[in-house]
Each structure stands twice: as C-alpha cells, then as structure tokens.
Amino acid sequence: NAGVMQNPRHLVRRRGQEARLRCSPMKGHSHVYWYRQLPEEGLKFMVYLQKENIIDESGMPKERFSAEFPKEGPSILRIQQVVRGDSAAYFCASSTRAGDGGTYNEQFFGPGTRLTVL
C-alpha cells in the first residue's frame, strides 16, 4: 500500500512563474490537507479538501494560491506569480475521514515538495 505521494520533490521557479504541486493520497483516503513549512519552523496549515470540495482554506493566502481535489486524479496546490517568500517545503497529508466522535484519524504525510523561487 503506497503512502502519500507528492511530486515533484523539488521545484525551482523564477519569480512570476507558476508552481503546481501534486499530491496523491493514500489508497482509500478521501481527505487531503496541505501544509507549508519554512526553514526552522513548524508546519502551518493551509487548506483541507475532500473530493471536489474545499472544506477549510483559512490558512491559504488570499491571492495567488489555490487548491483543488478533483473527482479523479491528484490534489493540486497551485501558486501563481511566485515570489521569493513562497520558497518553502509544502507537505500534503491524507486521512480516511474527518474527526469522528473523539476518535483520532491519523494524518499520513507525504515527503513534501521543496519549492525554491529564484
């Protein structure tokens, strides 16, 4: 059973270009979460999606960032017109379902995509 897959692992973009980060959740998982991690810091929640729905995007910057999780295919985090401050590691996690009566549904993380903006 393959884990969460993310690609590319490393992405280099010049300022003003677009970055597309892909996440394939674990088999059977329909919930996807995106986090961003700056160097020497903890992960920061960005967005939570279920198939074809954005449930919580409270951690997403208002501009240039968007996310989707289509019925078929991977979840995509899209960053338009990248700036140097977007350089970070972006992690995707998946789970089987949301919180359920106090039961923890473990989030399984992918290896991350390291975005470098030149």
Next chain:
Amino acid sequence: LAKTTQPISMDSYEGQEVNITCSHNNIATNDYITWYQQFPSQGPRFIIQGYKTKVTNEVASLFIPADRKSSTLSLPRVSLSDTAVYYCLVGAYSSGGYNKLIFGAGTRLAVHP
C-alpha cells in the same frame, strides 16, 4: 486550540532515555495530546496520542498528569536514528470536526554516539 510550549532543543547519547515535556496550560476538556516526529527532508510521522494517564506503544510512552496541563514524551534507549524534531500538538477531534493540526516549532533532539 490550546497553545503548546516545548524546549527548542535537547541533546542525548545513544542508549539513554529521553523525556520531552510539553506544557499546554489551556488544554480543553475534549482535547487530545498528540506527538509527531519529523526527520530532515521528510514529512511528520505520528508517534503517539493520549488523553490522560499513560499510553505506551512500540515506539514511545506518553505520560499525562491528572491536571493534563503538561505531557511528557518518553523515548527509551534512543539511537542515532531518533535524531529528529518532535512536535507536541493539542486539539479536539470531535464528531463533525476534522484534524486541523497546529504545529509549534517543536523540539530538536540530537542523539550523539
């Protein structure tokens, strides 16, 4: 979600027991305490979760006093491969909700030969 405070870094030697304490003074009644481990260039990995008293699995133990305002992650006989960042998270996983994990800066554990 309750704020957590943990040491920025710790050092240990192979074979020793390591205890990392996390303070969460404002923990709510329905909050659980969860610990994650992150190796360099990897995503975090779930280690252990508890609500009160003591929880033990094949990797670690988690001690939670009666007032639940702190918790201690215990790693028995660490090895070099336990060098990582350890995150303490506190949150509720109630029905209808979801797990929006809130990570602090974590504790950087360095295990030396």
